[in-house]
Amino acid sequence: MRFINWFRFSSPQSFYPLAAKMIPLFAGLAVIFGAAGLYISFFVAPTDAQQGEAYRIIFVHVPASWLSMFLYVIMAFWAGVGVSLNTRLAGMVASAIAPTGAMFAFLSLWTGSLWGKPMWGTWWVWDARLTSELILFFLYLGFIALQSAIDDARRADRAGAILALVGVINIPIIYFSVKWWNTLHQGASVSLTRAPSMAKTMLVGMLLMALAFWMYSIAVSLARARAIILERERHAVWVEELPELKR
Amino acid sequence: MTWNSTADFFAMGGYALYVWGSFGIAAILITAELLIVRARRVAALLELRREIVARRGENR
Numbered sequence: 001m002r003f004i005n006w007f008r009f010s011s012p013q014s015f016y017p018l019a020a021k022m023i024p025l026f027a028g029l030a031v032i033f034g035a036a037g038l039y040i041s042f043f044v045a046p047t048d049a050q051q052g053e054a055y056r057i058i059f060v061h062v063p064a065s066w067l068s069m070f071l072y073v074i075m076a077f078w079a080g081v082g083v084s085l086n087t088r089l090a091g092m093v094a095s096a097i098a099p100t101g102a103m104f105a106f107l108s109l110w111t112g113s114l115w116g117k118p119m120w121g122t123w124w125v126w127d128a129r130l131t132s133e134l135i136l137f138f139l140y141l142g143f144i145a146l147q148s149a150i151d152d153a154r155r156a157d158r159a160g161a162i163l164a165l166v167g168v169i170n171i172p173i174i175y176f177s178v179k180w181w182n183t184l185h186q187g188a189s190v191s192l193t194r195a196p197s198m199a200k201t202m203l204v205g206m207l208l209m210a211l212a213f214w215m216y217s218i219a220v221s222l223a224r225a226r227a228i229i230l231e232r233e234r235h236a237v238w239v240e241e242l243p244e245l246k247r
Numbered sequence: 248m249t250w251n252s253t254a255d256f257f258a259m260g261g262y263a264l265y266v267w268g269s270f271g272i273a274a275i276l277i278t279a280e281l282l283i284v285r286a287r288r289v290a291a292l293l294e295l296r297r298e299i300v301a302r303r304g305e306n307r
Contacts, residue, residue, distance in 0.1 A: 042256070047249055051259035057269045064273070099283075103276050111269040118265055134276035214278065223284045234298060244297055 012089050012229045013109035013238045018221040026222070030215035037208030045201045054118050058202075061111040064104045067138060069171050071101035071217060075143075076168045078159035080193050091157030092232065094164065095147055096225035100217050102140035108133055120184060128177040130187035132170060139167040 041059035067094035075097040082090035112130065122132065143160050150156035178187045193214045233239050250256040259266040 043249070047260065054262040054265055056259070056266050058275050060269050099297055100280065107273055107276060110272050114265040114268045118262060141292060149305060196288055220280060220284060224287065227284060227287040227291050230288065234291075239295065240299055244292060245299065 010087050010089050010198075011238070012233050016226055018069055019226050023219050023220060023222050026204040026215045026219035026245065030212050030219060033208050033215060034212035037205055037212050039123075040201060040205035045205050045207050046199065051119060054115065055117050055202075057111050057115040059205050059209050061108060061115060062206050063213045064111060065108040065133065066210055067217060068101055068105035068108050068133070069174060070099055070214075071104060072136060072139070073168065073171060075101055079157070080162040083161040084085075088154070088232070091154070091161070092228045093161065093221070093225055094157070096221045096228055098140055098143050098147075098222065101219055102137060102144065104213065104217075105133065105137035109137060123202075125183045125184050128181040129183050130219055132174040132177050136160060136167075136174060139163070139186055143167075150216045229236070 027223035037059065041056055044210045044242075045056070045059075047053060075094050080095070081087065082094060109130075112133075116125070117123050143163050146163055147156040147160045150159055177183060178185055230239065256274060257267075
């Protein structure tokens with residue numbers, strides 16, 4: 001087995017070109033999964049017996065909600081790595097993930113509201129699931145605001161990491177809220193312990209859309225991380241010698 | 248196939264506002280995010296070029 005020095009990729013200098021190679025791959029996968037997912041969402045999945053066509057909102061809503069929680073955990077993980085191992089790149093990756101996570105949290109709330117109006121008769125209720133997802137959105141916004149309020153990038157990373165790590169407590173609260181409290185929001189549609197409570201085509205559509213969002217998140221976070229590297233490493237010699245700066 | 252016509256498809260069984268409002272905002276947000284990230288990179292490169300030119304001027 002060949003020895004791979006993984007720490008080599010933990011420097012911004014080697015991560016920058018590596019990310020450039022990975023972006024088209026993940027963007028391509030996002031387009032493929034997205035096209036398949038949309039096709040199933042609109043042309044294969046049957047009309048729901050109770051909810052009519054309005055249920056098709058779940059093809060955006062459920063994947064967006066999953067990603068909003070998943071990205072938060074990944075962001076907090078990298079923020080924690082940045083603080084504990086004192087690596088610059090980990091903090092940059094955490095900052096690169098935050099806006100995408102916030103976008104999916106907003107999308108989850110927005111689509112949930114559009115589903116709630118025709119189905120529950122209200123745009124919003126202060127239900128445990130909805131409220132904890134709103135808190136997640138505010139945690140993302142707080143993380144972004146806190147980081148942009150501190151001029152020194154390393155200090156901003158540390159402050160952000162503390163906020164992100166404390167906020168992780170909210171993730172199991174969102175996930176289990178439908179079990180712990182008597183919520184208006186329905187229980188989990190997909191569970192690891194029992195058979196899914198929906199038609200197979202609906203499940204496949206949802207999973208494909210989730211994969212599309214996941215691949216998109218990776219691609220866009222890598223692109224944002226590259227921009228952040230350019231901003232923060234602007235005094236490094238290797239940045240100055242980048243081909244995109246030669247004219 | 249669930250749909251009898253294109254109009255039928257866009258009507259979404261009377262839930263057009265809610266269904267297209269959801270998929271539409273997703274498309275808008277994703278497009279906006281891609282444009283914002285693109286702009287951030289362009290701005291960072293512009294700033295770098297400016298700094299490099301300024302530094303060369305100092306060294307002369």
